[in-house]
Amino acid sequence: MKNYVQDGKTITFTPTALVASGAAVLAGALLIVAIAEVPANEPGEFVPEGVFELPKATADEVAVGAQLYWDDTAKAFTTTATDNTPAGKAWAAAGNGDASVAVKINA
Structure with missing residues (x-):
């Protein structure tokens, strides 16, 4: 498929403050949970489901x-x-x- 982007099980997001591993944060209206610690203003991987x-x-x-x-x-x-x-x-x-x-x- 030419329009496939990814499976949607993770999302890359850049928080404005430090996010601890396992902590939740809003990305717009989407609540996501950090897979590992993500420093402020650095992209990190988050889980949007589960x-x-x-x-x-x-x-x-x-x-x-x-x-x-x-x-x-x-x-x-x-x-x-x-x-x-x-x-x-x-x-x-x-x-x-x-x-x-x-x-x-x-x-």
Whole structure:
């Protein structure tokens, strides 16, 4: 195929701040997870799909399958849609007090 670009399992992105391996960052409206540490202003490889254990707003109660939103200021998932980016579905429940949630990103 002349129009094939790649399989879409990774994306090259240049963040404006250091991104730790396994940390999530927004590339526009796409949430991506760093494969390895990526220095600020350097291109690196990120994963745009899959299930990851990522930070969540500690007070949020999350049910399996719930729509989750990325709070780019707090760098965590939340159930609050206002001022946040839709970025995935909860893969497992997480309660008040839990600092992370299993989430299928970009679902």
